Amino acid sequence: MLKQQVLDTIKKNDLIKYGDGIVVGISGGYDSVCLLHILYSIAEEFSLKLYPVHINHMLRGKEAMRDEDFVLAFCARLGLDATAVRTDVAQKARNEKISLEEAGRNARYETFKRIAAEKSANKIAVAHSRNDQAETLLMRIFRGTGPEGLKGIEYKRDNIIRPLLDADRAQIEEYVGSNGLKAITDSSNLHTDYFRNRIRLNVLPEINRAVGTDITENLLRLSKIIVADEDFLRYNSELYYEKAVLVKRESFIELDLRVLAPLHRAVGSRVLRQAFIDASGVATGLEYVHVEKLLQLVSDGRTGAGLDLPLGCRAVKSYNSITIQKQEDEKTEKFEYCLKLPGHTEINILNSRINSEILNFNNTEQCKAFIGRQKGIYKEFFDFEKIKNKLDINKDFQPVVRNRRDGDIFKPLKANGTKKLKEYFIDIKIPKNRRDGFPLIAINKEIIWIIGNKTSDNYKVTDNTKSVLMISYEQLD
Numbered sequence: 001m002l003k004q005q006v007l008d009t010i011k012k013n014d015l016i017k018y019g020d021g022i023v024v025g026i027s028g029g030y031d032s033v034c035l036l037h038i039l040y041s042i043a044e045e046f047s048l049k050l051y052p053v054h055i056n057h058m059l060r061g062k063e064a065m066r067d068e069d070f071v072l073a074f075c076a077r078l079g080l081d082a083t084a085v086r087t088d089v090a091q092k093a094r095n096e097k098i099s100l101e102e103a104g105r106n107a108r109y110e111t112f113k114r115i116a117a118e119k120s121a122n123k124i125a126v127a128h129s130r131n132d133q134a135e136t137l138l139m140r141i142f143r144g145t146g147p148e149g150l151k152g153i154e155y156k157r158d159n160i161i162r163p164l165l166d167a168d169r170a171q172i173e174e175y176v177g178s179n180g181l182k183a184i185t186d187s188s189n190l191h192t193d194y195f196r197n198r199i200r201l202n203v204l205p206e207i208n209r210a211v212g213t214d215i216t217e218n219l220l221r222l223s224k225i226i227v228a229d230e231d232f233l234r235y236n237s238e239l240y241y242e243k244a245v246l247v248k249r250e251s252f253i254e255l256d257l258r259v260l261a262p263l264h265r266a267v268g269s270r271v272l273r274q275a276f277i278d279a280s281g282v283a284t285g286l287e288y289v290h291v292e293k294l295l296q297l298v299s300d301g302r303t304g305a306g307l308d309l310p311l312g313c314r315a316v317k318s319y320n321s322i323t324i325q326k327q328e329d330e331k332t333e334k335f336e337y338c339l340k341l342p343g344h345t346e347i348n349i350l351n352s353r354i355n356s357e358i359l360n361f362n363n364t365e366q367c368k369a370f371i372g373r374q375k376g377i378y379k380e381f382f383d384f385e386k387i388k389n390k391l392d393i394n395k396d397f398q399p400v401v402r403n404r405r406d407g408d409i410f411k412p413l414k415a416n417g418t419k420k421l422k423e424y425f426i427d428i429k430i431p432k433n434r435r436d437g438f439p440l441i442a443i444n445k446e447i448i449w450i451i452g453n454k455t456s457d458n459y460k461v462t463d464n465t466k467s468v469l470m471i472s473y474e475q476l477d
Helices: 002-012 030-046 062-077 089-096 100-119 130-142 169-178 195-211 216-244 265-280 288-300 364-374 384-393 421-427 432-437
Strands: 021-025 049-056 083-086 123-125 245-249 252-256 306-309 313-317 321-326 336-338 343-347 352-360 379-383 399-402 440-443 446-450 467-475
Touching: 002 030, 002 169, 021 030, 021 100, 030 049, 030 062, 030 169, 049 062, 049 100, 062 083, 083 100, 089 100, 100 123, 130 195, 130 216, 216 245, 216 252, 216 265, 252 265, 265 288, 265 313, 265 321, 288 306, 288 313, 336 343, 364 379, 364 467, 379 384, 379 446, 384 440, 384 467, 421 446
Parallel strands: 021 049, 021 123, 049 083
Antiparallel strands: 245 252, 252 321, 306 313, 313 321, 336 399, 343 352, 352 467, 379 467, 399 440, 440 446
């Protein structure tokens, strides 16, 4: 009966195909013995190549060696050549400053993946059951997970498959016994030092006693409901993410606030999370508190406001967009290029270009309307007459695009006074290792525009402006 149930799970979730090579994790416990035996029983029908792998964590002395010997003997009786790998998990935990549980899990999957590559196997099968699923859900709830975490363990993720995920522990034990098989019990499974063991041995039984029923089925039903809802939200979030992306390149994402700001927070938070993943290159690290601050930056943050994020990323809000960028550690060498007004200025060191154009408008309303439509994080507008007057006063001055220099000064838009550029960078919390990477539009030591950030109050467009200088910055392919 269990074998047919597992076959139904395999078929329903497309876990195995004809001719697959499968690394099978086997500890010697009931779950993994059951998994390997069922896969062995269908191996000929599906033309499967099975590669059992046992990880000796070297934590339990003679008992760990007993487990290893049991697994090797069991696999030999099935005619399978098992691989036993000994890993000092305690040392790994100390080296990586993580818990024994996490170190053990990492060691297992690292080994499974390595051996799969060596054997040219395309799948890794592990023996999680529906009881493991219920325990995992409770663990995540207690740790403060969101809806994504309540989806629980997946039947298939990348090349990792879990054919026993619909089977409960009682069915597994009955299968092992009725097929004349043996399994061993890891004594550490009875210790409450580990979080999962406390959930299994203490918390779940106490909850069951309190509510008068086994809540496993209710937890699994909750997970299935969440999976359906999350799939819907994920699909819609992906659509809005595609609409919101203005610029996407390595370590840099720019999102359109006109698309992002009106979104429901459930969708908006997922769009921002995906932008962080694409900018950082890592799927983890952004926690609830960071997402909340990003949503607040989108809704209430002032133009130019920034937010430091994990993994060396920073979000910055502009007029019509928000950027998330991974900060680089490398120091940018000094550069300076004469700015053509009007015209195009190539910035070879940054593989980018500055475009400038002088515009004249019939009236203030027409000017404001145009700027409102065009302004963005990489496009700004200035009073050209003020810039021209500055250059006329001192013929030695010329507008340039460059990175920072000692003595640079800046008067941010709407600020009361002038301050050193260094102080401004400190105020807006730009890390020291990023400050040389900002291209600046400058006249002598006076900064007109920190590209991608604020402009100078001294050259802002006013109701009296007759001639407007439009400057845009673009990254070249």
